[in-house]
Amino acid sequence: MPPPPEVQELENRAAKLQELADDVEKLADPVHGMAAKMEWSGPLTDRVRGQIGTWKGRCGTVAANLREEADRLRREARDLASKHS
Secondary structure (H helix, E strand, O other): OOOOHHHHHHHHHHHHHHHHHHHHHHOOHHHHHHHHHOOOOOOOHHHHHHHHHHHHHHHHHHHHHHHHHHHHHHHHHHHHHHHOO
16 A cells, blocks of 8 residues: 555655755855865965855754754654554
8 A cells, every 4th residue: 555645745855855955065065175275375365264164064064954854754754654554
């Protein structure tokens, strides 16, 4: 018997959140990589690199939170499916 539509909806949402988490995590990578390769100096260099590093860290935190929510939705879908089997 196929799972109820609610289970499929939760699984779809979890998959979308996982995909979004992957995209968010990669968001700062190009800028971070370019900044690391650049040979530049000046009064704002450390500040700019620090801000880029902070941005990359925040993207990682948001991605982790999105993955946690995706995992929660998957557990909820599993629990709901087991109630209907």
